[in-house]
Amino acid sequence: MARFLNSSLQSLAPYVPGEQPQQGIYIKLNTNENPYPPSPMATKAASEEARRLNLYSDPDCNVFLEPFAEYLNVDRNMVFCGNGSDKVLSIIFQSFCEDGVAFADITYGFYNVYAALYALETEIVPLKEDLTLDPTTYYGLNKTIVIANPNAPTGIAISREDIFGILRHNRNNLVVIDEAYIEFGPQSAIPLLAEFDNLLIVGTFSKSRSLAGARLGYAVSSGTIVEDLNRIKFSINPYNVNRMTLAAAAASIADEEYFNICRQKIIETREFTIGELERLGFSYTNSSANFIFVSHPAISGQTMYTKLKEKKILVRWFSNQRIKEYVRISIGSIDDMVQLIKAVEEILTEEL
DSSP: OOTTSOGGGTTOOOOOOOOOOSSSOOEEOSSOOOSSOOOHHHHHHHHHHGGGTTSOOOTTOHHHHHHHHHHHTSOGGGEEEESSHHHHHHHHHHHSOTTOEEEESSSOTHHHHHHHHTTOOEEEEOOOTTSOOOGGGGTTOOSEEEEESSOTTTOOOOOHHHHHHHHHTTTTSOEEEEOTTGGGSSOOSGGGGGTOTTEEEEEESSSTTSOTTTOOEEEEOOHHHHHHHHHHHHHHOTTOSOHHHHHHHHHHHHOHHHHHHHHHHHHHHHHHHHHHHHHTTOEEOOOOSSEEEEEBTTBOHHHHHHHHHHTTEEOEEOOOTTTTTEEEEEOOOHHHHHHHHHHHHHHHHHHO
């Protein structure tokens, strides 16, 4: 650590991303990436836009935000985008949490990082024993609320009615719903924007749109909140989404058929994988995402992670005491998951 680093940052624990091996052949089921390539329309659009990389991208991102607003059936002034949903979340934590922030004890790891980075008063709201979220524990907290729906790493979703209740009991505070995985199961909260000006929805094109490497995140909210997001963005980096990403994202919206085919494959493969692991004695949460969260009574989560890695399959293990017996498994192609099941059967035979 350099002696010049601000004292307030010296104890900061950064976010730990999933392993990204640069060598060796692994089946990667650890970072919730989409197993299918982007839409051919998206890659074609990005390739064509690469010829103009000598020019700055449009800071207003209109090539993407105009068709995206139409796709969502909201006004253009209600949508915002940034360099991945992590950047969008960073601006939100930086801008709207003066009175503090509240989020679950088991949820997306970046929330804790941003709260620490911006020195925010933080209220941790425990999930129930079964790792589900009780919406009433968020009523009247008098601070900004951030909820991942579906949650990560559990994949468990809450209903639109639950979100309605949280919004109704926190009308004077911002409620952020992080919908990174919304396309794989539950209903989006976007229809609630018509009634609640304290709702801010965050999403990403990394998961369902197969654009993780392009980095495109978005927010949908009232025009005044989006205006504030742009105020901060233009004060930091007005060109924070590159030309190729904007073109690819706009084209991916146009290719709805490809999007739906890939999304349905992932949902069907998720249910197949759950059934196979249940047959092998695993317990699991009710995931509505493109990953599953599973545990086995006879083998620890850390051992399962280690043994799978030895077999060239990467999954995610978390050391948090409440969830250390689980592993999170991204849904890959059907061939990937067949290989996973085969490896798990071998591990259980070896260990039991």
